[in-house]
Amino acid sequence: MKNEGYRRKGVCVCMKLCVPSMENGGMDDLVCEHFGRAPTFTVIDLDSNETQVVRNRSEHMGGLGKPPEHIAKTGAKVLICSGLGPKAIDMLQSYGVQVFVGASGTVRDAVQMWRDGKLQVATYDVACKEHSH
Numbered sequence: 001m002k003n004e005g006y007r008r009k010g011v012c013v014c015m016k017l018c019v020p021s022m023e024n025g026g027m028d029d030l031v032c033e034h035f036g037r038a039p040t041f042t043v044i045d046l047d048s049n050e051t052q053v054v055r056n057r058s059e060h061m062g063g064l065g066k067p068p069e070h071i072a073k074t075g076a077k078v079l080i081c082s083g084l085g086p087k088a089i090d091m092l093q094s095y096g097v098q099v100f101v102g103a104s105g106t107v108r109d110a111v112q113m114w115r116d117g118k119l120q121v122a123t124y125d126v127a128c129k130e131h132s133h
Contacts, residue, residue, distance in 0.1 A: 041054045068092045
């Protein structure tokens with residue numbers, strides 16, 4: 001099943017996606033394999049195709065708060081990542097963010113994998129076991 005955004009009465013509703021990214025972020029940057037320690041989060045607005053790069057200023061990077069709190073503030077409704085732990089899944093879902101795992105390559109590749117329905121919905125069964133904190 002392909003993903004194009006949430007649909008209400010057949011119309012795609014404005015949606016933002018978030019992808020943990022390396023270095024400077026952006027569509028051509030690589031997906032960071034460690035969600036919580038990603039240096040940046042690339043946020044893509046599907047309506048306008050605009051991207052925003054948000055620095056990870058969570059406690060994992062010497063700042064305050066948890067990554068899901070910062071992602072929720074961007075307005076993202078979908079997180080696309082390589083993998084993450086069960087507590088992060090819970091937190092993101094509590095903020096109304098759907099989580100998909102299995103992304104790799106560039107942010108652009110990851111978004112296309114999501115659009116093509118090639119990513120898995122995050123559940124406890126697919127959560128990173130070493131990240132149960």
